[in-house]
Amino acid sequence: MNVSTKFGSLVDRDKWILDRKMFVDEDIYQQELEQIFGRCWLFLGHESQVAKNNDFIGTRMGEDPVLLTRDAKGKVHGFLNMCRHRGNRVCRADLGNAPSFMCTYHGWTFATDGKLVGVPGYKEAYFEELDRSQWGLVETAQIASYKGLVFATWDPAAPSLTDYLGDMAWYLDMGLDNRAGGIEFLPGVQKNVLPCNWKYPCDNNGGDSYHSPITHYGSASVLDSAKRKSGASAQDGVATVFSAGYEFGTSRPVSAGNGHCVTSFGGWSDTVSTRRPTGESANSPSSKYRAEHLPERIERLGELRGRSRGTFFVFTMFPNFSGSNTNYRMLHPKGSSQIEEWIWVPVDKDAPKEVKEEARKAQTLSRGPSGVREEEDQNNFMDCTRTAKSLIGRQYMQNLQLGLGHEVRDERVPGYATRGPNEVNQRSFYKRWAEMMDAPSWSQVHIDPITYNQFDR
Numbered sequence: 001m002n003v004s005t006k007f008g009s010l011v012d013r014d015k016w017i018l019d020r021k022m023f024v025d026e027d028i029y030q031q032e033l034e035q036i037f038g039r040c041w042l043f044l045g046h047e048s049q050v051a052k053n054n055d056f057i058g059t060r061m062g063e064d065p066v067l068l069t070r071d072a073k074g075k076v077h078g079f080l081n082m083c084r085h086r087g088n089r090v091c092r093a094d095l096g097n098a099p100s101f102m103c104t105y106h107g108w109t110f111a112t113d114g115k116l117v118g119v120p121g122y123k124e125a126y127f128e129e130l131d132r133s134q135w136g137l138v139e140t141a142q143i144a145s146y147k148g149l150v151f152a153t154w155d156p157a158a159p160s161l162t163d164y165l166g167d168m169a170w171y172l173d174m175g176l177d178n179r180a181g182g183i184e185f186l187p188g189v190q191k192n193v194l195p196c197n198w199k200y201p202c203d204n205n206g207g208d209s210y211h212s213p214i215t216h217y218g219s220a221s222v223l224d225s226a227k228r229k230s231g232a233s234a235q236d237g238v239a240t241v242f243s244a245g246y247e248f249g250t251s252r253p254v255s256a257g258n259g260h261c262v263t264s265f266g267g268w269s270d271t272v273s274t275r276r277p278t279g280e281s282a283n284s285p286s287s288k289y290r291a292e293h294l295p296e297r298i299e300r301l302g303e304l305r306g307r308s309r310g311t312f313f314v315f316t317m318f319p320n321f322s323g324s325n326t327n328y329r330m331l332h333p334k335g336s337s338q339i340e341e342w343i344w345v346p347v348d349k350d351a352p353k354e355v356k357e358e359a360r361k362a363q364t365l366s367r368g369p370s371g372v373r374e375e376e377d378q379n380n381f382m383d384c385t386r387t388a389k390s391l392i393g394r395q396y397m398q399n400l401q402l403g404l405g406h407e408v409r410d411e412r413v414p415g416y417a418t419r420g421p422n423e424v425n426q427r428s429f430y431k432r433w434a435e436m437m438d439a440p441s442w443s444q445v446h447i448d449p450i451t452y453n454q455f456d457r
């Protein structure tokens with residue numbers, strides 16, 4: 001692994017300003033691939049995507065193509081999707097079920113447990129001298145799942161997934177553990193290539209309640225029937241949302257430790273919120289379903305999280321796995337100034353068909369590649385990246401001082417929980433980024449202690 005290079009100094013952790021080289025510079029990006037994507041736990045997929053033996057999906061870790069497989073005996077693996085002969089990808093399909101992958105270049109064939117099981121000309125051309133046991137697929141150093149979400153890391157020295165997640169697990173449960181059957185992903189993935197640096201959407205997805213009333217005023221006023229009926233103008237609307245605290249005064253940003261960020265909109269059951277996912281109507285199957293299963297959620301998760309699931313939450317698990325109660329997403333980097341965003345729709349496994357179908361439609365309308373809210377965000381991320389590159393623009397620092405020194409703690413939930421709006425989550429995200437960029441090994445990275453056992457459930 002690389003030695004320290006002090007890229008971390010690009011994050012001024014006293015003044016909380018950022019040098020925007022970090023969003024466009026190629027050397028910094030290469031260092032990110034090694035220091036962050038080469039060492040952190042990254043999301044590969046949900047177990048429901050590889051439910052049967054020999055199921056597989058194609059994914060990525062950083063820019064490396066990766067296969068998530070379930071082998072013939074049922075064990076889950078993460079492999080570099082790379083033939084060991086000359087480096088061709090061994091599988092070009094996005095998903096499927098097959099006992100083996102045959103490389104399309106010269107035909108080396110690998111089983112779903114990674115073993116090299118077929119070599120054309122093994123007798124006639126290799127004279128049986130090739131040690132096939134040494135030329136299997138490259139496997140991730142560690143792989144583990146948390147309530148169905150599968151993560152892997154290339155670094156054998158990385159902390160366990162449990163320690164890496166820390167208190168974030170308590171918050172992930174709001175999406176994963178509402179029903180006894182857990183969740184599944186609806187089939188398919190929505191993919192989206194965007195000319196922006198990966199960190200802009202990641203820091204936003206962790207909870208940027210400051211932008212919501214401005215950036216999303218358009219979609220909120222179009223899709224929210226209450227606002228539509230009020231007939232308010234855009235300017236009236238903006239004034240109203242600020243004074244009424246829509247997604248602003250009621251946001252609860254939490255730095256969950258280890259760079260992970262969560263925000264609950266509507267608070268931890270202390271504020272009554274009627275917020276529904278954009279595009280979902282009142283009295284819809286989903287609204288009814290959530291109301292019907294509220295007692296079960298509270299039983300499983302306690303009051304604070306059980307009720308909060310009925311409002312809205314968003315998260316980013318460092319570095320690039322984000323989500324909410326309507327979608328999960330990976331912000332795969334694709335060069336310093338481009339991402340490929342992959343979006344899935346999680347649903348309670350035991351939810352009725354019409355609820356799952358409504359979740360699919362609401363996600364596509366709102367946060368799919370051409371979803372109304374998605375587009376509103378994308379323009380911001382692209383422009384921020386463009387000006388970080390431009391001659392004059394790149395000479396100026398970026399500001400992360402919102403609420404600095406005025407944070408109001410909320411002691412009822414784990415992590416550094418606050419009452420928003422502020423930029424505590426962005427500050428903790430870039431603090432972690434700076435630590436990872438400078439630390440020569442995991443032994444020099446601070447791991448926040450797990451405290452969730454002291455809280456409700």
Ligand code: FES
Pocket residue numbers: 083084085086087088103104105106107108
């Ligand atoms: S590159 Fe795969 S068999 Fe040659």
Ligand SMILES: [Fe+2]
Pocket residue numbers: 204211212215216377
């Ligand atoms: Fe947004």
